[in-house]
Amino acid sequence: MCAPRVQESVLRRLSRRDFLKFAGGVGLAAGVSACAPPPPPVAKPSQPNEAKFSFSQVVDLTHTLWPTFPTFGGGQNYEEEVLFTFEKDGFNMKRWSLVEHTGTHIDTPFHFSADGWSAEQIPVEKLLGPLAIIDIRAKAAENADAQLTPDDIKAWEAEHGPLPEKGIVAMYSGWEEFVNSDKFRNADENGVMHFPGFHEEAVLFLLEERDIVGIAVDTLSLDYGPSTDFATHYAWLPQNRWGMENVANLGQLPPKGAIMVAGSPTIQGATGGPSRVIALL
Numbered sequence: 001m002c003a004p005r006v007q008e009s010v011l012r013r014l015s016r017r018d019f020l021k022f023a024g025g026v027g028l029a030a031g032v033s034a035c036a037p038p039p040p041p042v043a044k045p046s047q048p049n050e051a052k053f054s055f056s057q058v059v060d061l062t063h064t065l066w067p068t069f070p071t072f073g074g075g076q077n078y079e080e081e082v083l084f085t086f087e088k089d090g091f092n093m094k095r096w097s098l099v100e101h102t103g104t105h106i107d108t109p110f111h112f113s114a115d116g117w118s119a120e121q122i123p124v125e126k127l128l129g130p131l132a133i134i135d136i137r138a139k140a141a142e143n144a145d146a147q148l149t150p151d152d153i154k155a156w157e158a159e160h161g162p163l164p165e166k167g168i169v170a171m172y173s174g175w176e177e178f179v180n181s182d183k184f185r186n187a188d189e190n191g192v193m194h195f196p197g198f199h200e201e202a203v204l205f206l207l208e209e210r211d212i213v214g215i216a217v218d219t220l221s222l223d224y225g226p227s228t229d230f231a232t233h234y235a236w237l238p239q240n241r242w243g244m245e246n247v248a249n250l251g252q253l254p255p256k257g258a259i260m261v262a263g264s265p266t267i268q269g270a271t272g273g274p275s276r277v278i279a280l281l
């Protein structure tokens with residue numbers, strides 16, 4: 001017999017929705033009845049993705065990170081120190097000092113909640129999925145404070161069909177072309193930034209009406225630049241969803257058909273971190 005607390009601790013780790021799937025599969029029988037110890041925080045693989053796909057093209061959705069890459073706060077938040085050089089020591093090694101939210105990076109659920117998943121706790125199968133790219137370049141070109149709204153999602157679906165289950169939704173605002181200039185932050189004389197983001201209503205729609213594991217933006221923040229309440233972050237991340245900021249090269253992909261892999265770091269307790277983001281097409 002399993003000690004009751006073993007079962008409890010296993011079940012506590014699972015949301016109700018995950019539990020129902022877990023209980024319906026072999027996981028419950030194998031994991032709990034066999035009295036195995038509870039899995040470590042990063043259970044792998046708890047929900048194997050049964051979708052089969054092939055790909056012929058790989059697109060890097062990651063910006064190269066350099067010391068003065070634009071930051072949300074405006075300062076430099078990345079430094080490196082050379083520890084060893086090949087010339088002197090026979091090998092190269094550096095030490096980095098950086099803010100977690102630098103460059104192309106993941107926002108974990110823990111970033112905006114007390115007990116959401118930190119980086120190493122995000123189940124690995126939730127870090128990839130079919131990618132839907134919603135192009136709002138036209139309205140972003142007219143208004144730097146444009147937001148991706150439920151109407152943008154519905155317009156995408158009218159053309160391309162329903163958003164894919166367990167998918168990832170990316171906002172394509174075209175902001176990437178400004179990454180080497182001040183326009184990426186686009187701060188006005190009062191320091192208020194102006195760039196596009198997801199509207200809170202859009203992520204509430206995704207949470208309530210669709211099955212989406214993560215969202216991505218080609219700007220510095222999930223929320224649009226002028227936000228002071230971070231309503232989108234607060235609506236989305238605490239629901240154990242993640243966001244990816246400063247993604248690149250969305251224009252090299254079709255609106256649907258690619259699989260996105262969010263290469264999150266696995267640093268214990270991380271609220272986010274520079275990530276390698278790859279699309280398979």
Ligand SMILES: [Zn+2]
Nearest residue numbers: 101107245272
């Ligand atoms: Zn961030």
